[in-house]
Amino acid sequence: MKLYKIAAVATLALVLTGCASNQSDSKNYKDESKAALNSKPTHKHAKAKTSTNTSSTSSEASSSSSSSSSSAETKSNNSFASLSSQLASKLPNTLIPQASGMNASQPVNIKYSGNSQNSKITYSLGQKNLPLNSASASNNAYAVLTKKTYASASAAKQAVDFQPASSVKGLPKVSLGHSITGHTQSGAGQEYISWNEGRWSISVHGSKVNNTNPKSTAVSAVNMFEQYSLPAPESVGTVKLLAGDTTNLSQEVKFQKGNQVYTLKANTASAAIAMAASMK
Structure with a gap:
């Protein structure tokens, strides 16, 4: 009878130990999942920043192109051909x-x-x-x-x-x-x-x-x-x-x-x- 009781107690201890281990593993998994979820906004922010920089560069290039185009147009408007065309309208x-x-x-x-x-x-x-x-x-x-x-x-x-x-x-x-x-x-x-x-x-x-x-x-x-x-x-x-x-x-x-x-x-x-x- 004693032997059966000892065996039963040992078995119960093993079960309790297993449960405790499972609970610890479960807790670690949840903590890791939570950390992973919390890390997502950091990557999203980095992506948004890259996008903003690209947009800024594109805007600067567009501005530079517009400035060059305006300069070329001004020169063109004062070219000999353009001045001759203006003369024709002034002196029909x-x-x-x-x-x-x-x-x-x-x-x-x-x-x-x-x-x-x-x-x-x-x-x-x-x-x-x-x-x-x-x-x-x-x-x-x-x-x-x-x-x-x-x-x-x-x-x-x-x-x-x-x-x-x-x-x-x-x-x-x-x-x-x-x-x-x-x-x-x-x-x-x-x-x-x-x-x-x-x-x-x-x-x-x-x-x-x-x-x-x-x-x-x-x-x-x-x-x-x-x-x-x-x-x-x-x-x-x-x-x-x-x-x-x-x-x-x-x-x-x-x-x-x-x-x-x-x-x-x-x-x-x-x-x-x-x-x-x-x-x-």
């Missing part, structure tokens, strides 16, 4: 040069005065593109375009001072290339080469006194006329070039359109011809 029914006659990378600034009947447009070089009629634009023009309205088409035609081919007939001839023949005349140290192309009369003035030979300028002009087509005047047009001068707006293209006359003066023959050829 006026022929405007679409080419500056300068290197494409060279900033050109423009001022104008007058209206669609009578106007003056001044082109100057600058360090940067400026708005139309900017007070900061240089007054040292490399080209000036004027438009003048006359009482009649015949009065406008007379103002062009066109020289017909018959006026130089019989004068000494000089070959200028591209099957163009010029006629020379000289006196008092001055020398001229003249010729006609279509409705245009062209003359180049040189000076023996100043050692300026008109032939080289005339040949260059003929070559340019092969590259550029001058506007077709309704009646007449003239080109007057001065050899050796590149500073005094002494290169001139003038033509009639109805009762109006356009006169483009530039420092160089190349600028005058390129600008006049682009007028529309």
Whole structure:
């Protein structure tokens, strides 16, 4: 009987020990689960912070892009093409040069005065593109375009001072290339080469006194006329070039359109011809 009691007590002790162990394991599991649950907000916060940083970076990039775009737009609005477009709206029914006659990378600034009947447009070089009629634009023009309205088409035609081919007939001839023949005349140290192309009369003035030979300028002009087509005047047009001068707006293209006359003066023959050829 004693043995049975001892065995029973031992068995009971083992059962109680097992229960205590199970309760401890259960408690540890619950504590671990609770700790795991409590750790989740930390990861969530980190994710949110990363998202915020990404959003901030994206916002800064967008702002930088917007600033660059705005700067490019401002530059574009002051480009030669944009200024020419603005001129066309300010001076309706006026022929405007679409080419500056300068290197494409060279900033050109423009001022104008007058209206669609009578106007003056001044082109100057600058360090940067400026708005139309900017007070900061240089007054040292490399080209000036004027438009003048006359009482009649015949009065406008007379103002062009066109020289017909018959006026130089019989004068000494000089070959200028591209099957163009010029006629020379000289006196008092001055020398001229003249010729006609279509409705245009062209003359180049040189000076023996100043050692300026008109032939080289005339040949260059003929070559340019092969590259550029001058506007077709309704009646007449003239080109007057001065050899050796590149500073005094002494290169001139003038033509009639109805009762109006356009006169483009530039420092160089190349600028005058390129600008006049682009007028529309």
